[in-house]
Amino acid sequence: MAAAEHEAANASEYINHHLKFLTTKVGDGGFWTLNVDTIFFKLLLASLFLFIILKVARNASSGVPGKLQTFIEMIVEFVDGSVKDSFHAHSKLVAPLALTIFCLVFLMNFMDMFPVDLLPWAASHAGVHYLRVVPTADLNTTLGMALCVFMLIQYYGIKHKGIGLFVAEIFTAPFHAHGPIAKILLAPANFLLRIIEEVVRPVSLSLRLFGNMYAGELIFILIATMTLGSSLASAGTWAMMPMQFISGFIWTAFHVLVITLQAFIFMMLTIVYFSGAVQKH
Amino acid sequence: MLPNLTLIIQIVAFMAVAWLVMRYGWPPILAAIEERQKKIAQGLAASERGEKELAAAKTAANDIVKEARGQATKIVDQANRHSNELVEEARGNAVVEGQRLIADARQEVALESTRAREQLRREAASLAVAAASKLLGREVDARTHADLLNNLANEIERG
Numbered sequence: 001m002a003a004a005e006h007e008a009a010n011a012s013e014y015i016n017h018h019l020k021f022l023t024t025k026v027g028d029g030g031f032w033t034l035n036v037d038t039i040f041f042k043l044l045l046a047s048l049f050l051f052i053i054l055k056v057a058r059n060a061s062s063g064v065p066g067k068l069q070t071f072i073e074m075i076v077e078f079v080d081g082s083v084k085d086s087f088h089a090h091s092k093l094v095a096p097l098a099l100t101i102f103c104l105v106f107l108m109n110f111m112d113m114f115p116v117d118l119l120p121w122a123a124s125h126a127g128v129h130y131l132r133v134v135p136t137a138d139l140n141t142t143l144g145m146a147l148c149v150f151m152l153i154q155y156y157g158i159k160h161k162g163i164g165l166f167v168a169e170i171f172t173a174p175f176h177a178h179g180p181i182a183k184i185l186l187a188p189a190n191f192l193l194r195i196i197e198e199v200v201r202p203v204s205l206s207l208r209l210f211g212n213m214y215a216g217e218l219i220f221i222l223i224a225t226m227t228l229g230s231s232l233a234s235a236g237t238w239a240m241m242p243m244q245f246i247s248g249f250i251w252t253a254f255h256v257l258v259i260t261l262q263a264f265i266f267m268m269l270t271i272v273y274f275s276g277a278v279q280k281h
Numbered sequence: 282m283l284p285n286l287t288l289i290i291q292i293v294a295f296m297a298v299a300w301l302v303m304r305y306g307w308p309p310i311l312a313a314i315e316e317r318q319k320k321i322a323q324g325l326a327a328s329e330r331g332e333k334e335l336a337a338a339k340t341a342a343n344d345i346v347k348e349a350r351g352q353a354t355k356i357v358d359q360a361n362r363h364s365n366e367l368v369e370e371a372r373g374n375a376v377v378e379g380q381r382l383i384a385d386a387r388q389e390v391a392l393e394s395t396r397a398r399e400q401l402r403r404e405a406a407s408l409a410v411a412a413a414s415k416l417l418g419r420e421v422d423a424r425t426h427a428d429l430l431n432n433l434a435n436e437i438e439r440g
Contacts, residue, residue: 033285043294050298054305062316069310141287
């Protein structure tokens with residue numbers, strides 16, 4: 001009984017430890033904190049992405065492409081096709097933004113594919129005791145991207161429609177009225193709906209990605225606790241080991257789909273929101 | 282779990298990355314892709330055009346060969362006919378010429394024999410006159426006995 005309790009405490013400690021960010025305080029209050037691990041991995045992956053993309057862009061040739069260029073072109077064509085399918089206006093911004101979102105989100109999600117203890121264990125040897133390696137399992141990252149998308153959509157809507165039509169549509173759509181009195185009566189409802197619609201977007205974008213990655217990470221951690229602190233002398237360990245292997249394998253295989261799908265969903269929704277921003281009501 | 286200052290850094294970092302990709306990453310790559318697509322399209326069109334032209338050239342060549350063959354046959358026919366005509370004409374000419382030569386020769390022979398006969402007659406008449414005058418011992422007047430002599434000559438001739 002005591003042993004079981006001890007084990008449970010051990011496991012919850014292990015889980016809590018894994019869910020703790022490496023933070024540094026830069027001021028008073030909860031807000032003035034930096035998640036150093038998130039920022040580090042985000043910047044690392046962004047640099048990797050930028051390095052490859054800019055390198056390929058610099059050496060891009062319309063002749064016979066190299067293997068790296070072919071790979072990048074494949075992604076670019078895929079993103080370009082997705083944009084052309086759902087976004088029917090000319091924009092220099094939307095397709096590169098979609099590419100950035102897809103690649104960055106995928107790369108950050110992919111950090112989940114590293115064994116859950118590998119990098120924190122390596123970091124603990126370097127004197128770093130808390131480390132979370134998946135930037136998208138941090139709400140700051142996903143909300144940051146979603147807010148960027150949100151601001152860009154507003155900017156793009158104003159630029160595309162003009163400020164007059166943009167503001168007018170806030171009060172006259174989705175309920176269209178014909179008389180001036182009806183218009184005034186419907187304006188509050190339209191305004192309210194529009195605000196809800198706009199606020200829901202970044203919230204749903206960011207929470208969807210965050211939730212998926214957080215849950216994924218948590219399940220990896222739970223799988224890791226299956227044999228946590230057990231000794232090779234006990235028979236239970238030998239029973240749990242294949243279980244742990246099989247469940248880890250299945251969840252990893254499944255998660256490969258999840259991380260790709262989440263990156264795709266984030267990109268696709270961004271494109272759809274942009275196409276909504278240029279639509280005239 | 283609540284957002285903190287990291288959020289601001291994430292926003293800035295994401296904006297910077299997106300801007301760099303928009304400015305320096307995306308356009309050259311897409312331009313390269315589109316240019317290659319254009320090149321491939323042009324190449325395919327050119328090869329298709331080439332194939333069509335080849336087919337057209339083959340048809341034209343066949344037509345020319347056929348026409349040339351027809352003309353050659355016609356020319357050979359004409360030549361054959363012409364040579365036959367020439368041969369026929371030459372044969373006809375030769376026959377005519379031969380007949381003419383034969384007729385000439387015949388005429389000549391007839392003329393010659395008439396002349397010889399005439400001469401012979403004359404000589405026979407004078408010979409007869411000379412022999413008669415020798416027999417009679419006097420001169421026979423050729424004019425007075427012209428009828429006689431003529432009869433004689435005719436008889437000799439016939440004989």
